Amino acid sequence: MPDFADKLKPASPDGPSILAKERSQSDVPVDELAQHLLSRSDFLKRQEKILPVVSKDPLFNKTKQMNLSRPERYQLGLARAKKLRLLADQHGWDTKDQEMSQYLCDDVSPFMVHVSMWINTVREQGDDEQRRYWLPKIEAWEAIGCYAQTELGHGSNVRGIELQSRWDPKTKEFVLHSPTLTASKWWNGSMGRTGNHAIVIAQLLVPKSNESKELVNHGPHPFIVQIRDLKTHEPLDGIIVGDIGPKYGYAPMDNGYMLFDNFRIPHSAMLARYSKVDPNTSKYSKPANTAVVYGSLTFVRATIIMHARLIMARAVTNAVRYTSIRRQFSDRDSSDRSAPELSVLDYTTVQIRILPLLATAFALHYTGEAMHNLYEGTRAEIEKGDFGRLAVLHAQSSGLKSLCTELAANSIETCRRAMGGHGFMASSGMVQLNNDYLSKPTVEGDNHMITQQTASYLLKRMAAAVAGKGKPVDEVERDCREWLSKEHNRKMPTPKVLESDEEIVDAFRRRSRDQTYRAYVERDIKKRSWNSLLIQLRKISIAESQSILVKNFYDGVQSSTLSSPARKHLSTLFRLFALYTMDAEARDFAKAGAVSNDDLDELPFKIQELMAQVRPHAVSLVDSWKIPDFLLDSALGRYDGRVYEDLFNRAHRLNPLNEITFNPYYKNEEIIMGSGGGDVEKLLAKL
Amino acid sequence: MSEIPGWVKALKPSGPQGSELLEHERNKSNIDVDQLSTFLFTREGMERKKRILDILQKEKVFDKSQNYFAGRIDRFETALARAKRLSQLQDAHNWTQDDKMVANDLISEPGPYGLHEGMYLITLRDQGNAEQHEKFLKPAQAYRHIGCYAQTELGHGSNVRGLETTATWNPEDQTFTIHSPHLTASKWWIGSLGRTANHAVVMAQLIIGGKSMGPHPFVVQIRDLKTHQPLPNIYVGDIGPKFGYNTMDNGFLLFNHVKVPHISMLARFSSVDPKTNRYVRPASPSLVYGTLTWVRSTIVMQAGGVLARGVTIATRYAAVRRQFQDRDAPEWEQGENQVINYTTVQIRLLPLLATTFALHFTGKGMMALYAANQKKMSQSANSGDSKRGAGPEETHSGSDLLADLHATSCGLKSLASSTAVEGLEMCRRACGGHGYSSFSGIGPWYADYLPTATWEGDNYMLTQQVARYLLKSARTVLKGGEPTNDTTSILSYFLKRQDQGAAFDILGSDSDLVSAFAWRASFLTFEALRHRDEQKKAWNDLLVDFYRLSRAHAQYIVVKNFYETLQAPTSELSSETLAIMHKLFRLYALHTLESEASEFYTSAAVTVRQIQLARTNAVMNLLTEIRPHALRLVDAWDFPDWQLDSSLGRKDGKVYEDMFHRAAELNPLNRVTINPYPDSPILFQNNDSASLKSKL
């Protein structure tokens, strides 16, 4: 439909010319940085390979999807997931390629758990025979599965789940049974409508002996269960399963609920790599070393952090590009009344919200890298049962998961709000991003809960260091001892954080040790209850995690072989991240004697100075994350800067609501103009 | 979906039932819920709510059970049906505007008539002259004209002076030509415009004889009253899906040289003389500031209730949800801990609970001040003293109550709406996994509330107005001016005492606690003044300081209002309730103080030791003391379940039953069986999937 709007252009300067100017004023080596950030597993190469395939297919067109109802979103998600799998077959994509296609498609796929937890659990916890039997079916997407651990009544406390799996020695079967409503499985992804199988976690109940009636509870164990008919896809008898309904995000995903009514499964259903029940004697045996899962958990958490950095990069890309283009008001201090309007990114209250987050995306990168490297570097040792350094990292990884997902989740909303009214549009590209990602602070360990694991570990090491017996068991304890003998007794000078980057790292370390020590005194010496200390425990986990982020950032930049302009910008970002973080927790640093009061007073000015240094390079720095427009799906964050044209195009030409003329007069029963009535009845039928 | 089998229907949640847990909670406290509710809302307000709720619940069209599932178009269509029905009910029951507002509150979704009722009618009333009232207001009141308020454009929102739409005066035929010269001139975000309105108040740059006179309001018909199609050379539509607010048709609007008659320009305050072609100056802009102040005070007061919904849901759920046994619990103690017993849950929820009351009282206080001031103004207007403008820039600060009120309302709007927004998300996350379900009722509510942080002045931008005002006040005080209002009083006090320092007993005395907040705000004001006037720092370099300053000032106002509210009522609240309210006051104040510790410390309002004691002792003790009353305190907010529409926040605690019921029985997705295998093109086995592609 041609109309007079077609001829209109945005007022000048337009987006493309603004971004061109921003890009030309910066010496950031965008491609070099991109290689530096995105080389692991050939990320960038894969992106270049998969992007054209996916973005060409109209099924992956995202612009209108926010209008769809929940059932439609699921249906679309299903169509896309199937299509991606067909494309993978057609193009011979490997697993990593498929992950990339998923990432670009940006749906939380109804098969997400199938390709992650389901297959991984069978791989890791199945014995050889189970693996031989199941893996081919899983890889062919015939046995489509999910991971059913959480229940209506229990999530964090896995030991408290209520579903029972009772061993029946007579028939040599397990009997799955949900004794209460709260025993219903709940939240389990890919289960509501998609899966035909599930890993079901249930309390294993085994009779004391074949004859005995007395049951012994061995705690939660995993079972493979077929839940739907392979032809009709209807639930099997004795199983109730369905989708749990709409959520904050995750619209294409069918998180499910499931109940069992004395449902029988064979002996081979119990995943038996580690624990097993002898089918003849009914004897239960369990693994000697329970630490085997360290490796994969740490790997999962490293992956979460690598993902978090891309989420932040995406939010910041949208925010930096849009706030560079958006102009509002001319400079107050300018005497020229006709001065052009300022780019809102020039306002320091906009900078302070966005630029430290830009720096944080880089910070997460280096810690994700460090965790991956360590995991890979120690794999051989792990196989031998030597956990060494990995055990430490494992303990630290809970705190890191909590902090990094929290930072990433909050960054999206902070950036979105910094974009003013247009940030509220679905076409900002921030809405689905936010809604989907906000699951992360809760899943894989609730962020407020799992920090207790890191805290508990730190307290133990500090207690051991205070006791000082024998050799320290690991590097954290060694460092605690050193801190106790030196810094704790104020034997070391206060770090000069404004002069030396290395001393910034040291200040973070000292503050973390100090916090741990204080908590140790409360818990071990004053014998305060665990619950009364939870808030403090959370703080020591955060302090340690921040210290790790700062150290890895520093080491990562130091050890890199980057060109000098790249290093210069990374060092600035390092300082911005570290000092911004320090400023927010200033009192802790003062208490620990890790930074002088004078330096702390100076921090806000220093931060503003650093932001001024980053500002001219902000557009190029976000460019170096190479987030494709297809993924951004944002009118505001487009690479070419055609913000207003795209906003208008989506509103005007791609908006199904505008295809309907409504009748607005309340005394008239018509809702849609010219329908002749009866609309309300149709609506009522849907309610 | 097949019938729910008997064995499923027979299942109950394990352990103590939700209703038992909540009953037990309610028995722990002797707060008189009804009395506290009455104190908050008045008897009349509560009865009104009940009366209207009864009517709404009987109407099928207001049934909420499918809201969380539907797509954008269905949601809008239903919202329109609801808006129409509501207007019919208003006629049938003779509802006042207040009654209708209560009804909207209970329905809790933005409706397509929202801006007609909220802005169009009011703008016509306040800014139109008698002739315009006859021509525009009357048909609007009869809903023959349905209007909206079109100010914001694609390119400009905050900077209203930068609007690009023009209204050029044509002396030849005494008309205005409304025109959009650029794409960025397109009106944007305008509520009720996209599909509903047939009229708009359009803000456009008035141009007379080639000279721009700044933005002015024009009434423009945009759609045909019969066919509802746009008039020629007008391009109008809905802007598309948003984070929330999807039941509202926010719209865009472009004009291609559209002529409107002279009467279209709203002329109460300024006009073009058709005989001389001269621009006639505004009479009294202070009234406009007045409305803004009123709107912002309303936002402050509402913020308390908005947040209270999240706090009600999260608190009730945290009392029903049990997870883990207490680590330090003795062997014999069985059963899991209610998560509300974990201090990391308490520290998130209880200060927010205190905040709901703090904001409510502050909003009330602001509205009372506003009303008192309006009265004074109309008196002095009669006595001929109406020369003075009202904006903070035009006034001699320190001598004008309205200026003080205006600045205060800016800072409070920013603080209150940001607090409510962040608080709601905090409540949602505190609910763990189930908080992520739409059935928690928090997420959708949060999404609809979010734009409040942006409209009526972006929360960051507004703080500059506060800072500007505080700096002016500080300058007058430095020059030796006598204090004339609260701001100048606290600044003068600080100036006199700054060399002696302050020794506020924040842990022992409530009034000292208030003074410590005043002290810190004053300290930051003079610091900012030093940067600006002595060190000549650029305005833009100080924005972050201004933001902090405004926040500090607003927090002071909140603490002060909370304190003063509790000083006043002796008879309305029982002494037990009053004692708890005092604790909530202290929790709000001390928790805020310790979160902003370094400012309090740097300003020497408190010592490091005091902060440490506040954090480790006072706040922790208050959490323990308030904990048993949490349930009754949220009950006092008196939200009907129908309004909350939440499984987690049900008053009877039947959390799990309700979650299951909604998932299994109300969920349309469970009515389809799918085909999961990639090589099959079938998606929904009993549903046509081809139609999907046409929707992309």
Ligand SMILES: Cc1cc2nc3c(=O)[nH]c(=O)nc-3n(C[C@H](O)[C@H](O)[C@H](O)COP(=O)(O)OP(=O)(O)OC[C@H]3O[C@@H](n4cnc5c(N)ncnc54)[C@H](O)[C@@H]3O)c2cc1C
């Ligand atoms: C989108 C999404 C997808 C999911 N996918 C799956 C899946 O595929 N399979 C699956 O099995 N599960 C899945 N889950 C469930 C998820 O793992 C749980 O929701 C998560 O572990 C949190 O547990 P919870 O919901 O029980 O939270 P709760 O433990 O009930 O948390 C409620 C509150 O209590 C606090 N709390 C709890 N315990 C303590 C304590 N000891 N100390 C202090 N505070 C405490 C928490 O911090 C929180 O504030 C999913 C969840 C979501 C949201």
Ligand SMILES: Cc1cc2nc3c(=O)[nH]c(=O)nc-3n(C[C@H](O)[C@H](O)[C@H](O)COP(=O)(O)OP(=O)(O)OC[C@H]3O[C@@H](n4cnc5c(N)ncnc54)[C@H](O)[C@@H]3O)c2cc1C
């Ligand atoms: C749901 C919704 C409904 C709305 N309904 C209506 C309506 O009915 N009618 C109507 O006319 N409008 C409406 N609006 C528009 C709303 O009033 C504007 O979005 C709002 O005024 C913010 O302006 P903006 O979008 O231009 O933000 P911008 O000014 O572009 O803000 C972008 C960023 O720049 C910053 N910034 C801007 N200027 C400065 C400065 N001088 N100093 C420091 N920082 C600065 C802001 O803090 C923000 O971070 C609506 C908006 C929404 C979201």
